[in-house]
Amino acid sequence: MFGNSRYTFQLVFLFLLIIVLVILDIISGTVKISAHEIFSYFTGSGEITRSHLVILRDFRIPRVVTAIFAGAALSVSGLQMQTIFRNPLAGPYVLGISSGASLGAAVLVLGTGAIATGVLASWGLVIAAWIGAAMVMLLLLLVTLRIKNIMTILILGIMFSSGLSAIISIMQYFGTAAALKSFVIWSMGSLGDVTNSSLTVMVFTLIPGLIIALFTVKGLNAMMLGEEYASTVGVSVKTTRILVFISTSILAGTVTAFCGPIGFVGIAVPHITRFIIGKSDMRFLLPATVLCGIALMLISDLISQLPGSERILPLNAVTSLIGIPVVIWVVIRGRKSFQ
Amino acid sequence: MNPEEKHIISLEDISIGYHGYDELITQVNAGIRKGEMVALIGKNGSGKSTLLRTIAALKKPANGKVLIENRVNTTIPEQEFAKILSFVETGTTIVENLTVYELVSIGRHPYTNWWGRIKERDHNKILEAIGFVGMNNFSNVPVNRLSDGERQRVMIARALAQETKLLLLDEPTAFLDLPNKFEIINVLHRLKKSGKSVVFSTHDLETAFLFADKCWVIHENKIVHGGVEDLGIENVYGEIFKDSNIQFNEEEMKFIPNRVLKGEIYLHGNSESVLNWTKRAVIRLGYSINGNISSAYPEIKQESLAENNMWIVSFQGNTSKFTSLYDMTRHLTKIN
Numbered sequence A: 001m002f003g004n005s006r007y008t009f010q011l012v013f014l015f016l017l018i019i020v021l022v023i024l025d026i027i028s029g030t031v032k033i034s035a036h037e038i039f040s041y042f043t044g045s046g047e048i049t050r051s052h053l054v055i056l057r058d059f060r061i062p063r064v065v066t067a068i069f070a071g072a073a074l075s076v077s078g079l080q081m082q083t084i085f086r087n088p089l090a091g092p093y094v095l096g097i098s099s100g101a102s103l104g105a106a107v108l109v110l111g112t113g114a115i116a117t118g119v120l121a122s123w124g125l126v127i128a129a130w131i132g133a134a135m136v137m138l139l140l141l142l143v144t145l146r147i148k149n150i151m152t153i154l155i156l157g158i159m160f161s162s163g164l165s166a167i168i169s170i171m172q173y174f175g176t177a178a179a180l181k182s183f184v185i186w187s188m189g190s191l192g193d194v195t196n197s198s199l200t201v202m203v204f205t206l207i208p209g210l211i212i213a214l215f216t217v218k219g220l221n222a223m224m225l226g227e228e229y230a231s232t233v234g235v236s237v238k239t240t241r242i243l244v245f246i247s248t249s250i251l252a253g254t255v256t257a258f259c260g261p262i263g264f265v266g267i268a269v270p271h272i273t274r275f276i277i278g279k280s281d282m283r284f285l286l287p288a289t290v291l292c293g294i295a296l297m298l299i300s301d302l303i304s305q306l307p308g309s310e311r312i313l314p315l316n317a318v319t320s321l322i323g324i325p326v327v328i329w330v331v332i333r334g335r336k337s338f339q
Numbered sequence B: 001m002n003p004e005e006k007h008i009i010s011l012e013d014i015s016i017g018y019h020g021y022d023e024l025i026t027q028v029n030a031g032i033r034k035g036e037m038v039a040l041i042g043k044n045g046s047g048k049s050t051l052l053r054t055i056a057a058l059k060k061p062a063n064g065k066v067l068i069e070n071r072v073n074t075t076i077p078e079q080e081f082a083k084i085l086s087f088v089e090t091g092t093t094i095v096e097n098l099t100v101y102e103l104v105s106i107g108r109h110p111y112t113n114w115w116g117r118i119k120e121r122d123h124n125k126i127l128e129a130i131g132f133v134g135m136n137n138f139s140n141v142p143v144n145r146l147s148d149g150e151r152q153r154v155m156i157a158r159a160l161a162q163e164t165k166l167l168l169l170d171e172p173t174a175f176l177d178l179p180n181k182f183e184i185i186n187v188l189h190r191l192k193k194s195g196k197s198v199v200f201s202t203h204d205l206e207t208a209f210l211f212a213d214k215c216w217v218i219h220e221n222k223i224v225h226g227g228v229e230d231l232g233i234e235n236v237y238g239e240i241f242k243d244s245n246i247q248f249n250e251e252e253m254k255f256i257p258n259r260v261l262k263g264e265i266y267l268h269g270n271s272e273s274v275l276n277w278t279k280r281a282v283i284r285l286g287y288s289i290n291g292n293i294s295s296a297y298p299e300i301k302q303e304s305l306a307e308n309n310m311w312i313v314s315f316q317g318n319t320s321k322f323t324s325l326y327d328m329t330r331h332l333t334k335i336n
Helices: A005-027 A035-043 A050-084 A097-112 A119-146 A150-174 A177-187 A196-214 A217-223 A227-232 A237-259 A265-277 A282-304 A315-333 B048-055 B100-108 B120-132 B148-160 B178-194 B205-211 B228-233 B236-240 B272-284 B325-335
Strands: B007-016 B025-033 B037-041 B063-068 B085-088 B166-169 B197-202 B214-219 B222-227 B246-249 B254-257 B263-269 B287-290 B299-305 B308-315 B318-322
Touching: A005 A035, A005 A050, A005 A265, A005 A282, A035 A050, A050 A196, A050 A217, A050 A237, A050 A265, A050 A282, A097 A119, A097 A150, A097 A177, A097 A237, A119 A150, A119 A196, A119 A237, A150 A177, A196 A237, A196 A282, A217 A227, A217 A237, A217 A282, A227 A237, A227 B085, A265 A282, A265 A315, A282 A315, B007 B048, B007 B197, B025 B063, B025 B197, B025 B214, B025 B222, B037 B048, B037 B178, B037 B205, B048 B063, B048 B197, B085 B148, B100 B120, B100 B148, B120 B148, B120 B178, B148 B166, B148 B178, B178 B197, B178 B205, B197 B205, B205 B254, B214 B228, B214 B236, B222 B228, B228 B236, B236 B246, B263 B272, B272 B287, B272 B299, B272 B325, B308 B325, B318 B325
Parallel strands: B037 B197, B037 B214, B085 B166, B166 B197, B263 B287, B263 B299
Antiparallel strands: B007 B025, B007 B063, B214 B222, B246 B254, B299 B308, B308 B318
């Protein structure tokens, strides 16, 4: 493209940052595993104890891979939503997409008794979450056909979200104790509950979601100027909307299904990315958002492990504490654009 | 021009309006030939924007059809249509951190691949369009840092990058201050020379008179169309605003507020320039100029000696001298 050496440098920097974070995230944990052993695990040579091998293979590496995909997926869905709703405060969590997915998951978990493992159960959970996420997304898209006001849509999204949470609370009230416990733990958000078999399902659903997102880039770029402009430059607004709808439902729905509702990543990361690269062109913004999302999720995961202690914080709390200041900054800085 | 020459846009029995409201324009026929510049004129709310949006296929007409090169506009596939017609709306959307180059490159969308990749040819067209509107030095400036007029020019550049035969501009000079307005008028002038067919809406007749070959005047749900001056001869411009508080002044080619005539004045003097300004001042007060001296109305004698101007007002035997038009007009409002 053009004059983008600064941008290339930023991408390389983010990429290196992610590599460092991945290494840190694999090392950190209650059981100490040396860098030497980790090196041995990846190269297949050298010595590594059996128990450490299991920890790496079944816990740490799936968790890091989950963090990478969840971070990328939530950030990209947030970016798409902010662009299509032309609303800087849009995101899968704020507008209730995550709540929709939660409801889908709640119906399944509280209905059947517990979060089951295994590929088949994973698919069940994913599909339930997709349906929930897609319902909310569809509702929002229908509303935006009639209402253009940023604040109105935002308030409606918050209302949907609260309404769905209320329904989930009622379901919790009637759920069995065991189902309730697993649901509450799920709803705190965690990257660590994803087993290798469910990780396969997660990765194979998120990759198509991310690929679809690539095909929305051109349309979303044109829609920055308004939907009418987009159609006068030959972009099909309808097709773009449908692609964004499918992509965000898959991305936010899948992540919510496996990791629980993780708040404020989707809304905050696109803003952090815009601040870092100083560009709005989606061709630059999307790849950078993917990298920033991965980095932020790995950082959140590291913090939630509380290095040096044996306790683990709920991931949702960590991402919220990181994301909320960003949102506040956006609101204060951009308050003129909301008037 | 050969009158048989095909119209590039033709409106056939077009009626437009919003569902549930009275139609804005009813059963209208009009056309534009290749390379023509058409000014669309009408009062606020008369349907100028709606008509442009209907031509741009953003809105379906209530009745009738818009033909673009003999094809119904809404049946042309989006991408192909974008290579024939480009549209610049009134006002602009502000996107933060989008550079002039990036914004104009959106105009290349009908030609680029799924990712919007800019190739050599696209790059050259983008730079050409930016140069056309005189924004060469602003390529890498974010559009949110530009003035309203500059941003409007960038939006026009975006439309030019689309390489279309037809360009629609909705109120390109609205909301702009005078210098910015003239920048846009310069762009219009260059557009006219470029051979594109252009339709621009305006409520500003002066802009229309400068460049348009033709006017479409929306009046009482119809479009009166014809050569700019032909319509002047038919007194169409005077007719549009007949019922409101302004009238069309043919001498000055613009609208002026209706005033109750206060009386006549005899004006004479020795400096043409000072006399012209004096004439403006007394007309503003509601007087008309009479070429004959009479005791029935005031006489103003203007005298300029070196740097000094003097006005001597004589009426009903009283004579007063003034050294500024301001003082003189204050005196005139008192005596009559």
